[in-house]
Each structure stands twice: as structure tokens, then as C-alpha cells.
Amino acid sequence: MTFEKLVEIIANVMNLDKSTLTMETSFKDDLNADSLDVVEIIMEVENEFGVEISDEEIVNYNTIGDVVRSLDENI
């Protein structure tokens, strides 16, 4: 559930096919996401999931799996 919602957001922000996204997908290495992409994704995630993500946490988000695990822990 979390994963599906999250890849929907990422696919939207970055204009990608969501079927290419997996838990191991790295924002920087696989998607070439830059800071603007990350900020937009985080903004949508906070909106969708009703959470607030700190700057310290964002630094640790390398893969989609990292975000999923963090969100699941918070919910």
C-alpha cells in the first residue's frame, strides 16, 4: 500500500513509468533525481501521508525502500 502510493507520487513528479520503480531504486543513481525532484517528492509524500519529514531523515533516503520503511514505521 505504502509502496504503491509512493511510486505513484514519484512517477508523477519525475514523469516516469511507475512499473520501472522498485524498492531498490536509488533516487540519485537510478532516477538521476536532483534536489528539486526530492523536495517535490517529499512535499507530495507529506501531503498524501499526512506526515512531516525532517531534514535529517531526508538525508538518509537513498532508495524507495528507505522511504517506504520510514513511512511504515511512522504509521
Added chain:
Amino acid sequence: MKVYIVKDADKQSAIEKVKIAYANDVGKELVWTYDTQGKPISGSCNLSISHTSGVYVLAVSDRGVGVDIECQSRHISPKLGDIRLWTQKEAYAKMLGTGLTREIVNSFDGDDRVKTFDVDGKYWLSTCSDDERVEIQRL
């Protein structure tokens, strides 16, 4: 500060061109490495790097410096302002070395140390530094 702009070259070629230009300008070799956050660090000066499709920019100064370049046509959520403002936030954050904090993203409202340039009607380039002189070179 010196700002070198390289268009239509891959990253490696761009880096080589910058190093040659710098050596010509300053008579010294420009060497740098990256820290764990991907920030360029050099023993002899301060550096900031930015690249986006088709263009690579490197700024060098003896004062702290931040630089960012983006395509003017790049889509950005209206909640974040416009892409020109975004380059200012990035340049500012890079000069401070903090990275883009939530505070900067939400509350940055301009700063005297930030200058913004229109590059070829295609890109916004922002620099941020206490170094007021900005010498831009196209390579």
C-alpha cells in the same frame, strides 16, 4: 569569483575544459574532490558546481560560494515558487553548506549576496557569495 559555463559537453570534458581555463587564468592547477554529501572541496579555494541538461557550471572563489543552474522551462510545483527563485535558494544553500533545509525552501526571500543571470534565454543561473565580483566565462 570566476564562473565557468560549459555547454554541450559531457561532464568529463567539461571538467577538463574548466581546469585548462582556470590554469590559464590563474596560473595554478585546480584540483578538487568531493565530500560524502557530494560537495566539491579543494585545499586552495572554494568551489561550487551545478549542472543540468546540456550545461555544466563551476564557480570558484576564495570566499564561500554557491551556484545553481536550471532550465527556465523546467516544471516546478507552484507551491515552491518559480524556477528562477529556486536557483537562488539552491545557490544560497550551497554557499552556506547546509544543503536545502526546509527553512530555506519555505522562507528564503532573497539575499544581497545572490545574483541571477539569464543564460542564452534558456537557463537561470544564480550565484551566492560575499565575493561581489562575478566573472563569467563561456567555454
